[in-house]
Amino acid sequence: MRAFLTARGYLEVETPILGPHATPDRHLESVPAAGGFLHTSPEFAMKRLLAAGSGPIFQIVKAFRAGESGRHHAVEFTIAEWYRMGPLDGLLTEMDLLLGDILGTLPAERRTYRELFLAAAGVDPLTAAEDRLVTLAEAHGYPGRPDDRAAALDYLFSRLVEPGLGAGVPTIVTRFPAPLAALARLSDDDSRTAERFEVFWAGLELANGYDELQDPEEHRRRFAAENRARARAGKPAAHPDGRFLAALEHPGIPRCSGVALGVDRLVMAALGASRLDEIVAFRETPGD
Amino acid sequence: MANTYATNEFRSGLKVLLDSDPCVLLDCEFVKPGKGQAFTRIRYRNLKTGRVLDKTFKSGEKVEAADVLDTEMEFLYSDGGDWHFMDPNTYEQYSAAKSALGGHEKWLLQGMTCGVTLYNDAILLIHPPHFVDLKVVETEPGIRGDTATGGSKNATLETGAVVRVPLFIEVDETLRLDTRTGEYVSRVKN
Numbered sequence: 103m104r105a106f107l108t109a110r111g112y113l114e115v116e117t118p119i120l121g122p123h124a125t126p127d128r129h130l131e132s133v134p135a136a137g138g139f140l141h142t143s144p145e146f147a148m149k150r151l152l153a154a155g156s157g158p159i160f161q162i163v164k165a166f167r168a169g170e171s172g173r174h175h176a177v178e179f180t181i182a183e184w185y186r187m188g189p190l191d192g193l194l195t196e197m198d199l200l201l202g203d204i205l206g207t208l209p210a211e212r213r214t215y216r217e218l219f220l221a222a223a224g225v226d227p228l229t230a231a232e233d234r235l236v237t238l239a240e241a242h243g244y245p246g247r248p249d250d251r252a253a254a255l256d257y258l259f260s261r262l263v264e265p266g267l268g269a270g271v272p273t274i275v276t277r278f279p280a281p282l283a284a285l286a287r288l289s290d291d292d293s294r295t296a297e298r299f300e301v302f303w304a305g306l307e308l309a310n311g312y313d314e315l316q317d318p319e320e321h322r323r324r325f326a327a328e329n330r331a332r333a334r335a336g337k338p339a340a341h342p343d344g345r346f347l348a349a350l351e352h353p354g355i356p357r358c359s360g361v362a363l364g365v366d367r368l369v370m371a372a373l374g375a376s377r378l379d380e381i382v383a384f385r386e387t388p389g390d
Numbered sequence: 391m392a393n394t395y396a397t398n399e400f401r402s403g404l405k406v407l408l409d410s411d412p413c414v415l416l417d418c419e420f421v422k423p424g425k426g427q428a429f430t431r432i433r434y435r436n437l438k439t440g441r442v443l444d445k446t447f448k449s450g451e452k453v454e455a456a457d458v459l460d461t462e463m464e465f466l467y468s469d470g471g472d473w474h475f476m477d478p479n480t481y482e483q484y485s486a487a488k489s490a491l492g493g494h495e496k497w498l499l500q501g502m503t504c505g506v507t508l509y510n511d512a513i514l515l516i517h518p519p520h521f522v523d524l525k526v527v528e529t530e531p532g533i534r535g536d537t538a539t540g541g542s543k544n545a546t547l548e549t550g551a552v553v554r555v556p557l558f559i560e561v562d563e564t565l566r567l568d569t570r571t572g573e574y575v576s577r578v579k580n
Contacts, residue, residue, distance in 0.1 A: 129427050169398065169449060170428065172420025243446050245429070256426030264423060284425050300424055307424055389398075 103162065103182055103365075106200055112160040112184055117147030119164065124340035127284075128331040131168035132340070133177065133389075140166040143362055144183055145285070146346045149314070152185055152358055153349035160184035162365065168389060173377045174306060174367065177390040182368075185360035190297055190313045193359040194274060197301060197309070201272055204372055205303065210272035215259070215279060216295070222262040227255055227279050228294045249334065252281040267302035275300045285324065286312035301363075303371050311361030318350035393455040397430035397447050405437075405458035408445065412437045412456035412509045420449070437507065437514060459508045465498045473498065475506060475513065486513035494518045496551035497569045518569045523578050524548055525564050529555065 108114065123146075124132035124139045132139035141147070143165050151159055165181045186193055198209040219227040225238060235254040240247060242261050248254040267273040276299045280288055283296030297313030315321060325342045332339055349355070369381050379385055395406060400418040407413070417433040428449035435442050437458065447453075463475040463484065472485040473495060484506070488495070490513050497518045498504065505517030529545035545555040545565070553567060555574045566575040 127425065129422075129425060170420070170422060171398065172422075175420055175422060243444070245446050245448050245451065253427060256423050257429075260421065260423030260426065282425070310424060 103200070103204070106203060107160045107184055110158075110196065112158045112186070113156065115148065115151055115156065115159045115161050116163070117141075117144045117151070117161065119166075121147070121343070123343045124338075126325045126328040126332070126340040126342050128328045128335070128337075131337070133166040133168045142167050143181055145360070145362070146343050148183060148185060148360070149355050150346055150349045153353055153355045155353075158184070158186040171390045174370075176366065176378055176382070176385070176387065178387045180365035181362050182365050183360065183362040185314070185358050187356060187358050189357070190276075190299065190311070190359045193311060193361060194299065197274070197361065198272075201301070201303070201308075204368060205272075207303070208271045210268075210274040210301065212274045212276055214277045214295075215275055215282075216277065218263050218267075218275060219255075219259060222266070223258055227259075249331070250281070251279075255279055255282060264302065264307070265305045268304050268306070272308075273302045275302065283315075283324070284310075284312065285315045285321070287315045287317075299361075301361075306367055306371065307364075308367050308371065309361050309363035311359065313359050314355060314357075316350070316355055316357065318347060318354075321347065321350055394452040395455055396452050397449050400430055400432060405456040406434075407454040407456045408434060408436070411439070412458050412514065414458070416442065422449075437509070457510050458514070461506050461508060462503050463506045465500060465502045465504055467500060468495065468498075473516070475504070475516075478503075484508075484513050486516060490514060491516050494569065496549055497522050497524070497567070499524060499549055520568065520570055521566055521575065522569055523564050523566050524551070526555070526559060526561050529559060529561055531560070 104114065119141055120135055120138055121141060122138045125142045130142045132142055144161050144163055148159060148161060160183065162180065162182045164178055166178050168177060171177055201207050216226065216228055223238065225234060232251045235251060236248050239254040239257045242258060244257050248257060277289060277295040278298040280294055280296050283298055286296040286298035289295045289297055299311050300307055301309040329339045366378055366382060370378065373381060375381050395404060400415060402415050402417055404415045405412060406415065413434045413436050415432055415434050419431045420428065421431055422428040430447045430449055431444065433442060433444050464478050466474040466476050472487060473491060475484045475486065492515065494516055506513055507515040524547040526545045527548050530543050541557045542554045543557055544552050545559055546552050553572065553574055555565065564578040566578050568575050
């Protein structure tokens with residue numbers, strides 16, 4: 103992976119694993135350490151390097167997510183994350199080549215979130231009323247009642263769509279609904295979708311990426327929404343990194359696309375393993 | 391305050407209360423779609439009904455522990471309505487209604503040691519030994535020389551159970567039976 107990215111002009115970087123800020127992401131919990139937090143991904147620090155003019159960069163690093171432990175999850179795991187200039191096309195083409203090198207797979211089939219969801223659930227994820235999505239999630243065993251559109255969509259997609267993805271060739275799911283934009287920019291031609299993608303192989307998510315959001319105000323709005331959701335769920339607020347927000351203002355991050363890939367899962371896929379335990383030598387992290 | 395288990399403590403074999411019934415977890419899986427919410431999916435058996443079901447929890451949810459204990463007891467007697475057992479360590483006696491026997495009462499012989507599932511210190515289920523040796527009290531006369539053809543006939547055992555046995559089996563012989571299939575296994579030398 104290093105050779106692949108280095109040969110394509112990416113500079114390998116290192117950013118701090120221990121920092122002062124927890125992630126504001128509503129569904130991620132940072133591990134507290136030494137008065138601060140271990141990072142859940144190197145995303146914010148790498149974007150500060152991009153703002154500082156680093157050009158294309160990559161990093162292969164350990165990341166930590168509290169409470170995530172299971173067949174395909176570990177509290178401590180390895181992320182490969184890289185960023186290149188421009189919109190998604192170049193990144194997706196490289197992803198095909200990288201997966202071809204490591205898994206021996208043919209180029210991925212690219213499917214929009216909307217077409218996959220519509221085929222599996224019979225409901226349009228962009229236009230269906232929230233009530234309809236909520237009721238459908240309940241009918242498929244959602245515990246309790248989903249809080250909002252995003253929660254219903256996420257649950258239904260994971261139950262009905264994901265298990266069948268990446269059979270034969272990898273699947274790249276594109277154009278996620280706007281409520282699931284995370285830190286992706288909205289599509290230029292349709293504000294109901296975001297330029298976020300995920301890569302699946304044999305029903306397992308391997309990678310998640312964005313055509314990166316640049317607008318500082320929109321970042322603030324999305325972080326505030328995450329913290330409101332955290333408050334509703336009784337989770338502590340997480341204040342975003344002020345230096346990251348400042349870098350978005352000035353000089354700003356260039357138009358770029360980035361992706362985070364689960365290295366442990368890629369190794370599982372390459373070896374045909376069905377559990378992380380089969381490919382990691384140590385499974386001793388507290389909480390795992 | 392009842393003992394509870396959070397989803398991160400879920401393990402197969404755990405006994406919990408679901409739908410107000412004691413259940414045992416068979417399989418648990420942590421699932422977290424993309425950047426979405428985390429869930430724990432379980433497969434469990436309702437110990438009362440025997441049904442196997444699936445359920446999804448939000449990670450962090452808690453369920454009440456079920457006071458379920460698997461132990462062994464000696465079968466004492468049946469008074470027609472209830473079946474009576476004794477804990478061989480404490481000599482404490484427990485009675486079980488027919489529903490707890492699940493049709494296994496026909497294998498029980500006085501003094502036999504059985505698996506017992508206790509729920510809130512009352513008998514929930516009886517598990518007879520996988521193999522029991524029981525005497526034949528009634529069957530048609532044996533037909534010598536017909537051991538090879540594999541024919542069969544009914545035999546009534548000392549517990550009242552009626553099973554299919556080979557034609558050469560005689561009254562007063564002791565047979566080994568598989569209680570899971572209800573089938574004859576072999577003769578046992580007296």
